[in-house]
Amino acid sequence: SSELTQDPAVSVALGQTVRITCQGDSLRSYYASWYQQKPRQAPVLVIYGKDNRPSGIPDRFSGSSSGNTASLTITGAQADDEADYYCNSRDTTDNPSSVFGGGTKLTVL
């Protein structure tokens, strides 16, 4: 099975822009989806596909992809954005198995 690699921790100053990246071979074939998880809560889908936000997700969240790297960008980070972020994609074996990145802890300073 494939793997997705994320930086363990990233920090951003309040109101600034931050990019969280995810690398893996499966991203050459499939889009990443991104999940926000706050302590003691279930994950929440924030970005999927080319750059799609589910209803209720602020437009400061955006996604992009190039080669084997997917990125989640938060433009104008808010204190409420401090959380763990996980990327996910289908595996490369062309069945509905799936793989998650190890997660990135975002700190808003």
Next chain:
Amino acid sequence: EVQLVESGGDLIQPGGSLRLSCAASGFTVSSTYMSWVRQAPGKGLEWVSVISGGGSTYYADSVKGRFTISRDNSKNTLYLQVNSLRAEDTAVYYCTRWKGGYDSRFDYWGQGTLVTVSS
């Protein structure tokens, strides 16, 4: 409104078994992919299993042969039978709805149910 409500988590001894349940509302589980994702304490998310609308099932290598995903269409409920439990299976187990395709995503999550494997 879509809702997923898990139950069945417990403290169980190594080698034991449990059946986790996920009651769905707002959509029909048999019409889509449904999946289980787990998270060990202080660790990241791990994909566990998926069942297609047609009933095909797939598993992570770490649980293959020990876990079984199924559903009861009449109850609109997803299940995960977990057997031969090990300490490393200790985790919160989330029930999710999975949308497939090139832009796949887990668009709805339950609140999770905790399985603790310990003697």
